[in-house]
Amino acid sequence: MTDTRKTALVIGASRTLGLGLATAYLRRGWDVIGTVRGSRHTGLHDLAETSGGRLTVESLEMTEPEQISALRDRLAGRTLDLLFVNAAITRGDIPIGEVPTDMFTEVMVTNALSPMRVVESLRPLVAPTGTIGVMSSEQGSIALNTEGGQDLYRASKSALNQLMRSYAARHAGDTRKLLLVNPGWVRTELGGPEAELSVEESIPGVVETIERHREPGLHFVDHQGQVVPW
Structure with a gap:
């Protein structure tokens, strides 16, 4: 009997949004591979x-290119129906002229360069009809930036969006779906305690949005399935 279960790889699944995604896809009957940084025990390990053996935990420090290559080698032969990259850091609300160079580099490498390295490297594992998703943010929208603030974080998410746009143009004939997803303002370490949504309120919408998109090409959407302006 052929196993028809789908497989999702969630990069950055140790807690909050990433862990929520892993949990949601397990509940949908998928096999899930989730990555964590380092070797410490996390909520993903508990999950x-x-x-019942449907969740595999892999170690990945996404900012180390050789670790991305090693993960690709370990997963060789697997077919992914979904590759979703969830990773971001912020270093506070600092005016851009006061941001140290090493902080600028750290945030850009983590939030923009490293997710794209994952997408580029692991793309061959994704089924031709599968989905590649990356967690973006409304703060990456240039059109919606009418109040300023969070300069570096906004810039890193805008850079991520632009790099995904370039990726989509470079692979214009690809049949895979490409999604930049804004999960909403969520109460995480990054979103803060005043955020509007809990993880449990955001993630079901994120998953529904991912599953609802059937057209190839790149889409920038939120957890309610609404288009986010570039």
Whole structure:
């Protein structure tokens, strides 16, 4: 009997939004591979222990290119129906002229360059009809930036969006779906305690948005399925 279960790879699944995604896809009957940084025990490990073998935990420091290559080699032969990259850091609300160069580099490498390295490297594992998704943010929208603030974080997400746009143009004939997803303002370490949504309120919409998109090409959408202005 052929196993028809789908497989999702969630990059950055140790907690909050990434862990929520892994949990949601397990509940939908998918097999899930989730990555964590380092070797410490996380909520993803706890979830794996109750998954009946359907959740595999992999180690990945996304900012190290050789670790991305090693993960690709370990997953060789697997077919992914979904590759979703969830990773971002912020270093506070600092006017851009006061941001140290090393901080600028750290945030840009983590939030923009590294996710694209993952997409470029792991793309061959994604089924031709599969989906490649990256967690973006409304703060990456240039059109919606009417108040300023969070200069570096906004710039990193805008850079991520632009790089995905370039990726989509370079692979214009690809049949895979490409999504930049804004999860909403969520109460995470990054979003802060005053955010509007809990993880449990955001993630079901994120998953529905991912599953609802069937057209190839790049789409910038939010957790309610609405188009986000570039």
